[in-house]
Amino acid sequence: MPKAKWLTILGSLVGVSAVYMTVIRPRHMRWGATQQEIDRPMLGDELVNKPTYVTTRAITIDARPEDVWPWLVQMGEHRGGFYSYDLIDRLLGIKVHSAHRILPRFQHLDEGDALDLKGNMIVRKIEAGRALVIGPGKSVEHIDSTWSIALHPLGSTRTRLVSRVRPRFDLKSARALLLLLVLDIGQIIMEQKWLHEIKSHAEGTYELWPPESAPTLH
Known part of the structure; x- marks a missing residue:
């Protein structure tokens, strides 16, 4: 391939990467969350020191916390599922x-x-009706992480569902780039779907959210 074409491809990749890192990624890292929710400590934050990065995402649910919690507490492979793209989970x-x-x-x-x-996903902490923290089991190597989920009442009939992920892994390791790409892109796809699914199930409108066959970023 001519050198000029290689330089064009390289320049395009650099440009796309720059747009992703400066425009798209910051938006996805805090999808739906307010600045107050981003700054607020969550149960489980103390379990991972110096995380590689932190995401805080949120959604408003037209249901009370006590009506949202049952959908969260029944999550699991041998339980009620994970309310994301089941097909991807099965793959x-x-x-x-x-x-x-x-x-x-x-x-x-x-x-x-x-x-x-x-046993790769373990309940690290729980406050019934309010908060749940999930992390990797002892068999998981090369990464420590917490997925903190919290319910905050919004008035008397609505809830803010807040989700925070704090992974820590060695950026110098051979797997770091692949892991970062998988977590960066895979997490927003799966987590955004999860937020909408919990919302729609708690509200009784789950048929309205796009089917699992068509993951999209918004």
């Missing part, structure tokens, strides 16, 4: 089919409970 080896109703037998979690059959 990753997680056997799920997200439930469209509250499952009474899965309305309790304790610290240390596993949310997947391999």
